[in-house]
Amino acid sequence: MALHYGGDYNPEQWPEEVWADDLALMREAGVNLVSVGIFSWAWLEPAEGRYEFDRLDRIIDGLHRSGVQVSLATPTASPPAWFSHAHPEAMPVERDGRRLTYGSRQTFCPSSPVYRQAAIRMTEQLARRYHDHPAIAMWHVHNEYACANAHCYCDVTAEAFRGWLRARYQSLDGLNDAWGTAFWSQTYTDWAQVQPPRATTTSSNPCQVLDFKRFSSDEHLANFIAERDLIQKLSPGVTITTNLMASSCFNLDYWAWGRELTGPDRLASNDHYLLADDPREGPAQVAFAADFTRSLAGGAPWLLMEHSTSAVNWQPHNLAKAPRQLIRDSLGHVARGSEGALFFQWRASRAGSEKWHSAMVPHAGTDSKVWREVVTLGGHLAKLSEVEGSRTVADVAVLLDYSSAWAQEAENQPSTAMVAFAEITRWHAALWRAGITADVAQPGADLSGYRLVVAPSLYAVTDNDAANMRSYVEGGGTLVVGPYSGLVDEYDKVRPAPLPGAFSELLGVRVEEFYPLRPGDEVRLDDGTAGAVWTEAMHADGADVVARYADGPVAGGPAVTRRGAAWYLSTRLTDPALGALLASVAAQAGAAPAHPVPSDVEAVRRRHADGRSYLFLFNHGDAVATVDATGTDLLTGAPWAGRLDAGSVAVLREG
Template sequence: MREWPTDRLLLGGDYNPEQWPEETLEDDVARMQEAGVTFATVGVFSWALLEPEPGRYETAWLDRVLDRLHEADVVVDLATATASAPPWFARLHPDALPVTRDGLRLSHGSRQTWCPSSPDFRRRSLDLVRVLADRYAGHPAVAMWHVGNEFGCHNLMCFCDTSAEHFRSWLLARYGDLDGLNAAWGTTFWSQRYTEVGDVVPPRTTTAIPNPTAELDWRRFCSDASLAQHVAERDLLHELSPGVPVTTNFMVGFSFEGLDYWRWAPEQDVVSNDHYRGAHLPHPEAELAMSADITRGLSGGAPWVLMEHSTSAVNWQPVNPLKPQGQMLRDSLSHVARGADTVGFFQWRASVAGAEKYHSGLLPHAGTDTRRFREVTELGRVLRACGEVAGSRTESRVAVVVDYESLWTTDAASTPTQLHRYTDELRAWYEAAFRAGATVTGVSAEGDLSGYDVVLAPSLHLVSDAGAAGLAAAAGAGAQVVLTYFSGTVDPDDHVRPGGYPGAFRDLLGVRVEEFAPLLPGQRTTLRAEDGSAVPGLDRATGTVWSEWLQALDGTDVVASFVDGPAAGDPAVTRRTTGAGAAWYVATRLEPDAVDAVLGAVLGAAGVGPVVPGLPAGVDAVRRRSSTGSWLFLLDHSGAGATVPVVGTDLVSGAVATTGQPLVLAPGGVAVVRETGTDSGGRGSGGDDGSA
């Protein structure tokens, strides 16, 4: 056993030697050393090789791999191999295969074809974990355990009878009895009242709109059911392999919204994440940064592991463009800037067979004499040169509330408009902060907000009383809090809070909404900035998707009003002073320039400026700090380059910048500057300043 290194930045990724002849191992190790690979995740999808027949285990091949990696000083994140069961499991336990909402039982033949509630899967998987832990707990290569893989990616929801029984048990644990469940689900509507527990079923395909709270509880249950599998494996590893940290790879990003990672994060010894750029996204560099900032929030500000991203193309989009030269380095350092001390990829050697054979690897099909492999070796050099950054924390004075239950309820059926999607509004406000040069941290609705000067809570549709009180307390303590439409509308049972929207936030915001007035596809509404407005840039701005019949109560300033549309004459943007801070409300989907205008005013009121003032658009600046120093990350996404007024040494190039000789950032370039004499100032840095 060895400790997971925390004194340097690690490079590596998934290593699947079982896909290759045994003699390839020596070449792999040699090329890893050439590239600067320092960690490998091993065995993620190797169950069928480790247990070719029920109860018969073959581990000699894994012994050789781990021994050789240890000799090469490559630390191992050893997987439990439980992500996908072997074919014999489906033959022996057909009832453990997942069932769709429509009642179709799926077959094995891909991955994750198992029901999260299956006792047979739990038993067989823990048998395997026990064998691996007994054999490798003391192996000198093993520095971390990796449970499963991307939980819920393909088998998040199983509607079989076993899941139904598990769901009923989960509901009784949550509500105590059927009276509690009936009250929470509002079952007096549509004659749905339950008198027998056995009548409760998962929300399978039915004739009309299903019960909204049943759907919400089903989403909660599915997240918890997968979490229970992770915890069972983790607890066994803790018992048999004490002292070795355990993780599983999250999927914080645009493509997956199935698990409540705020419930998962406390169950990790180390938080890790997979992230892949989406070719369809208009601003993929901002979405990447948002994923990393949320992951850092899940990690409590501590350094985290980027378990997977790609060197170039992926294989699962309709079109899979390659990454231009330089982008892999920028992507990697963007994650590092935001707290990743480990940079991992899927996978080491690109596969020649299987569903992911066209997914890029650190070692591409064309071999080492390639531009891509030379980029990989350059990344290895850069990470070694920047190793002193390890253990420091990212500074952030702006928080964004990320709430999975608001996502699930906002995007459900039978809402005021299906044109409104939670992540669209979340991304709109995050991207505005990204453009403004402010570093953001993802926080939960009930998280600690005390260290932030600005708290953004876009479309926080579902909120508990505690969450609402936390936002009010943050404003009272001096933060500028921003809420947008459809916020505070329902309680944790997905029941509308009566008395006028936005329910939980009426008093904080000083507004009362009589009715929602959603806009039709293509319809726009024009705004007028009021006299003396704090945001003159809103005059003639436009909104889409949403408007509201809104009243501003005494003491609330109207920043802008609707000129036309169904809410003509009513306030569109308001601001209310509360304690030492203020609460802002935006009642429409603003266009990006208008979001920039509002956020600019909010940041100005909070005294939050860009990390580096005056940088050209498209140049990202993020600072990490420890008790011994600070490091400024500079990433040019624009391709135009920049001259940056910074004093210090660029660890990437070795260049020294002084007051009279600023740093010149090449087009598309990166820099990591060990600074001299910096002071970020501000009320705090959200617990991410390295002082903990």
């Protein structure tokens, strides 16, 4: 077997004489898998009910003859103009009632029955025609669900939302109680009065907004399941996936999606693009995306379906990748569980919105840094075939709950700077800098296998999840909880005193009042560290005080506490302080880095069930590094000599 290598292949953008060149270059680069058809709906169905597959037949047959497998996509992320023109009622509607028009991708209401019917017809045609084609290695459903159309506020959506709420609450009394509609005289007396959180005079009901986000995620998931189940029926035994955006799209509850992407003939896959304006280092962004996707896959191998060879086109600042970064980024995902590396896209587009997005075959052609590194990466992946099927195992988990983060996004919070997803990724980056590989987990998951669990931002928590975290600590686990956590239930209702309601007894603390900080302000702690954004007037009732506020609005009060193995941070420690604390707590809990390495070097380990292990080493620095290890470097075939050149990667078969 071999690790997958390739990318999105869009031959419909090019005259047919270019296709032969593509196949020759794919052989040169070592490409063995391409995604085909992702945005080709208008090409395959130029008019309603008229399907033209002759060109797709030739493409798939040509790829097969060249030894390239196909991930065949349903093109349902981009309805053609004829569909949108004929069905304006399927166009999405904004909160303010403005109906969008077509001319982009994902321009449809996720609750639209006419859209789903058209998507299912297209999916059925593809599955019936290609269900047994020997080139088809997997089916790729849709593309980046909810990337552009996460929410719709039209009347069709409103009716679907009411149906979802009826199933959840059973009665209007149940809905009114959950939403707290007694406030502002919002009580509903008829289901027809209930609507999505459309634009209104001031802030919407927080639980209404929260439930609408839950509902919208479910609607997109239902669309995926409808296509997936039809394909499984018509093309049994062929792997099915859809490409998530685990580190950049927080509009979908990916835990629910992960459950639908695990099991026989299913595969979790992810798209990842570096964010130029993200304060985290690029390798830390890679690590979070990979660790999160692995966690969504339940620890099983997964696939990097898209990333970029160099710059993207859609950010305010689209930065080109440095020499050899393409290789480091790609193998960074492989180190953390991906069974290969694919890109968007194979050949750079000459027209359209993404014409300045980098590709495997760039506008500069094959006499370029990008192409040379594309070929080098293909050779590297071919040498790593024995890594396939091995797993990356972590001793630490970072808790992430979508409903909690969505609830915290509501208007009228004490500080708009308390952003849950940003804090979760910041804590993960602190662990990454300490050399610690971490899973991402739900608060209600089985946590017993972890030495350390951290909850950076868990504003809302259910009783069952809180009990699960308590049981974890009582069972010998170490828990670190960040500020502004445990305060509300799953309906965004404030828990009874003492605060933090769900965790007060576990942590041995009592929060009296919040004291957010102004932008840019910091507070000093008496251990020499500092905090920012947030402080709390807190009492240690049964907890040991590890650090106190040396100044600021709650000077003298506890800032960091510990009750047994349960830690609480009542401020957002600065990056250096957070990193030092988590590294220290991890060491006390017995969670060690994968391997001792110097600064600027990253180490990650994959392991087979039979004990065979592989140590991935990445030198992100500008100087040669020395790493004391033993084994054979699979990329060179030579015994490890301890030298890791600047910007380079080594993969050691240990033992």
